[in-house]
Amino acid sequence: MPAALDLDHLVQPDRVHRTVYTDQAIFDLEMEHIFESAWVYCGHESQVKEVGQYQTVQIGRQPMVMVRAKDRQIHVLYNRCPHRGVQLCGSHSGNTGSSFVCPYHAWSFHLDGKVRAIPLIKGYDGTRLSTDDPDCNMARAARVESYRGFVFASLSPTGPSLVDFLGDAKVAFDDMCDRSPEGEVEVVPVCHRVVQQSNWKFFMENQLDALHPSVTHQSTGVSARRVEKQLKEKEGSAPLHFHYLSTFASSFDQWDSVQTVNFPHGHGILKAYMGLRPTDPDTQEYEALMRKAYGPEKTEEYLSRSIHHVLIYPYLSVQSPLQQVRCLRPLGPDKTLSEIWHFRLKGAPEAIYRRSMWYFNLVNSPATMINADDLENWTRGQNGLQSKGNDWVSFHRNMGGDTEKDGVLYSNNGTSEVVMRNQFKAWRNYMSRAQTPTTA
Ligand code: FES
Numbered sequence: 001m002p003a004a005l006d007l008d009h010l011v012q013p014d015r016v017h018r019t020v021y022t023d024q025a026i027f028d029l030e031m032e033h034i035f036e037s038a039w040v041y042c043g044h045e046s047q048v049k050e051v052g053q054y055q056t057v058q059i060g061r062q063p064m065v066m067v068r069a070k071d072r073q074i075h076v077l078y079n080r081c082p083h084r085g086v087q088l089c090g091s092h093s094g095n096t097g098s099s100f101v102c103p104y105h106a107w108s109f110h111l112d113g114k115v116r117a118i119p120l121i122k123g124y125d126g127t128r129l130s131t132d133d134p135d136c137n138m139a140r141a142a143r144v145e146s147y148r149g150f151v152f153a154s155l156s157p158t159g160p161s162l163v164d165f166l167g168d169a170k171v172a173f174d175d176m177c178d179r180s181p182e183g184e185v186e187v188v189p190v191c192h193r194v195v196q197q198s199n200w201k202f203f204m205e206n207q208l209d210a211l212h213p214s215v216t217h218q219s220t221g222v223s224a225r226r227v228e229k230q231l232k233e234k235e236g237s238a239p240l241h242f243h244y245l246s247t248f249a250s251s252f253d254q255w256d257s258v259q260t261v262n263f264p265h266g267h268g269i270l271k272a273y274m275g276l277r278p279t280d281p282d283t284q285e286y287e288a289l290m291r292k293a294y295g296p297e298k299t300e301e302y303l304s305r306s307i308h309h310v311l312i313y314p315y316l317s318v319q320s321p322l323q324q325v326r327c328l329r330p331l332g333p334d335k336t337l338s339e340i341w342h343f344r345l346k347g348a349p350e351a352i353y354r355r356s357m358w359y360f361n362l363v364n365s366p367a368t369m370i371n372a373d374d375l376e377n378w379t380r381g382q383n384g385l386q387s388k389g390n391d392w393v394s395f396h397r398n399m400g401g402d403t404e405k406d407g408v409l410y411s412n413n414g415t416s417e418v419v420m421r422n423q424f425k426a427w428r429n430y431m432s433r434a435q436t437p438t439t440a
């Protein structure tokens with residue numbers, strides 16, 4: 001670990017030092033002071049609908065398990081047996097029944113983590129181990145809260161509430177749920193998991209980077225546009241999923257006209273650019289259901305929010321109009337697991353769900369040329385930053401042109417690197433705690 005973290009040197013207003021992407025000691029401090037302190041997304045309530053249903057999740061370096069207890073409460077526990085440390089759940093998800101039972105020596109635990117039984121308990125007579133001792137329980141995350149069905153945990157007992165942490169970026173979940181005639185979404189229990197050979201910050205910066213799509217995704221976007229055009233000429237219309245891909249090939253000027261909004265804590269929004277309000281019969285049926293549920297005014301408000309992505313810094317990308325959620329679990333300075341989920345709008349027609357699935361498969365899946373092209377860039381970025389050719393990563397673009405109001409940074413240039421500058425403002429804030437010695 002470095003004796004002192006020189007944040008003034010590492011993070012400057014217009015550039016950052018390459019080691020913040022490559023250095024193991026800095027990564028360890030990030031885990032401690034960012035991921036193991038902030039609110040981290042664990043999953044959706046619908047992933048643990050039944051009592052005993054669980055989902056394992058990584059928070060920073062800590063293996064955790066989210067589980068539904070008998071009283072319907074959701075707990076987030078350390079996935080570790082208090083006896084000798086064996087992980088109690090070995091699968092991503094499942095149902096553990098009425099208790100967790102350790103596969104090693106069969107200590108068992110209630111679903112809130114409290115110890116239930118220890119075999120041959122008399123073997124502990126005369127020792128200082130007692131089942132009244134909290135050390136005999138599975139430890140719990142310090143705080144667990146959910147917002148509109150999305151469950152978060154913080155390993156720190158202090159800090160902002162979940163709603164304060166999310167701030168205006170909570171619109172990610174409002175926008176997703178409000179698009180359902182029942183006001184709720186449900187997870188589709190299929191998750192693409194991809195290990196990116198790059199630092200987690202590459203993904204976060206890329207999500208609101210409007211300069212790259214027309215370059216990185218040009219081949220896919222141009223090909224899709226060609227087919228879309230042919231279909232329109234021949235049949236009068238083309239399925240919406242061609243449009244998902246063809247918009248990537250928009251011009252630089254078009255991308256530059258999309259606005260970004262950059263909130264405190266590093267969160268941000270890339271505003272809408274796709275125009276996802278077609279007038280086909282499926283959409284009309286859906287919009288009629290929405291109007292029945294909410295009335296015309298609210299329906300209009302809900303369906304016309306200008307959002308493409310919402311980023312919850314430092315790990316979540318939510319594409320609320322298409323019900324996609326991508327979550328990062330950093331594994332090392334040059335290794336990041338991403339979990340790619342999509343959701344169903346409860347009460348919406350099947351065709352609307354299929355649109356979400358098309359996007360999941362065509363854009364966010366590791367098998368597409370969109371995601372694959374991004375992955376290639378980030379790997380090459382990571383490799384490049386190992387080089388001593390230049391110590392700096394540049395975020396100068398449109399610097400000086402940002403406007404700030406109530407702590408929110410706006411830029412009228414979609415391609416402005418205000419996004420990265422804002423993320424590093426948050427990063428620096430979290431990491432300033434690393435300069436104060438802790439006892440943890
Ligand atoms: S390690 Fe779990 S019961 Fe022994």
Ligand SMILES: [Fe+2]
Pocket residue numbers: 206212213216217370374
């Ligand atoms: Fe991309």
